[in-house]
Amino acid sequence: MADERAIIERLQPLFREAFPKANVAAIGPHTVAEDVVGWDSFAHVALMVAVEEEFGLRFEPEEITGFSNVQELIAMIAQKLDAQT
DSSP: OOOOOHHHHHHHHHHHHHOOSSSSOOOOOTGGGGGGOOSSSHHHHHEEEEEEHHTTTOOOOOTTOOOOOOOHHHHHHHHHHHHOO
């Protein structure tokens, strides 16, 4: 099973790049887009492209918009990583 802590650590630089005005240290599992300065639709797409590249994954269009908080994104990444093994 994919290590969620390791996933979070790999996500942190992606959040820093996608949301340069946000306090990335405050982004956690229960964070939603409305909590993050600059998390709009353009930044969301950029984040998801970066996530796909970082983890070597591909998301379906409905998955890209289908999570409501960071924990759900982490769970999707973990599920896809587990499916690869």
